[in-house]
Amino acid sequence: MIRNMCENVFFFCFFFQKRGITRPEEKYKYNSLTRTLSRLxxxxxxxxxxxxxxxxxxxxxxxxxxxxxxxxxxxxxWSRHSRKSKAGKYLAFCQTHWFFSQVQEAVKLQTFLHRIRFKRVNAAYTSKTCSECDEHGRVSGKFFTCDNTKDHRGGRVIELQSDLNAARNIALA
Structure with a gap:
């Protein structure tokens, strides 16, 4: 719904720039669309x-x-706003509405008030590194596999969902 309204607003902007607003009903439709879009x-x-x-x-x-x-x-x-020429139009659009870094900033403020330390961890290779033995494993699709059985508890092969493995590595960092 929002995408259709955005397309309509952009169409009317282009239309009015090219031809100019000549009829009042066109201007009313454009203003109505922009108001509705801003409300959404x-x-x-x-x-x-x-x-x-x-x-x-x-x-x-x-x-x-x-x-x-x-x-x-x-x-x-990386998710902070950068210029469109550097990040591309889609990523620049998503960055303006990205709220994960806002969640982090809110938690950082509250951790300061509650005297809890806050640490940002580099996420590079966290889904490809085993959370038990720190060796590189295999990622196929959404699953992570580590065949290094000698360093694992119970001597078993580890198969985890790769996001869970990454979360464990971030927690242990």
Whole structure:
């Protein structure tokens, strides 16, 4: 729905720049679309703020319940806004609405207030490194496999979902 409205607004912008606004009903339709579009983006922004608040609350409740002294997060500096020529139009558009780094900033502020350390961890190769033996394993699709049985507990081959393996590596960093 938002994409269609954006396309309509861009169409009318192009149309009016090329031809100029001649009829009042065209101007009314354009203004109506831009108002509706801005309301929808405001709703999305409000939903993002609510999600940030809820995630922040849950993360800190879990940390205080388990008496955690340090919280680790994946380093998301790549997600900050950069110029369109560097990142491409799609990525630049997504970056303006990216809220994961906002979640991190909110958690960082609350950890400071609760005297919990906050650490950003480089996420390079976290899904390809075994969380038990620190050796490089194989990633096929969404699954990670480590065949180094001599360093594993129980001497077994480890097969995990690669995101879970990456989360364990970030937590252990």
């Amino acid at each position: 983006w405001e709703r999305i922004r409000h939903c993002n703020e609510e999600l940030i608040h809820l995630l922040n609350h849950v993360i800190l409740e879990l940390a205080t319940y388990h008496k955690v002294s340090e919280i680790h997060f994946e380093n998301l500096k």
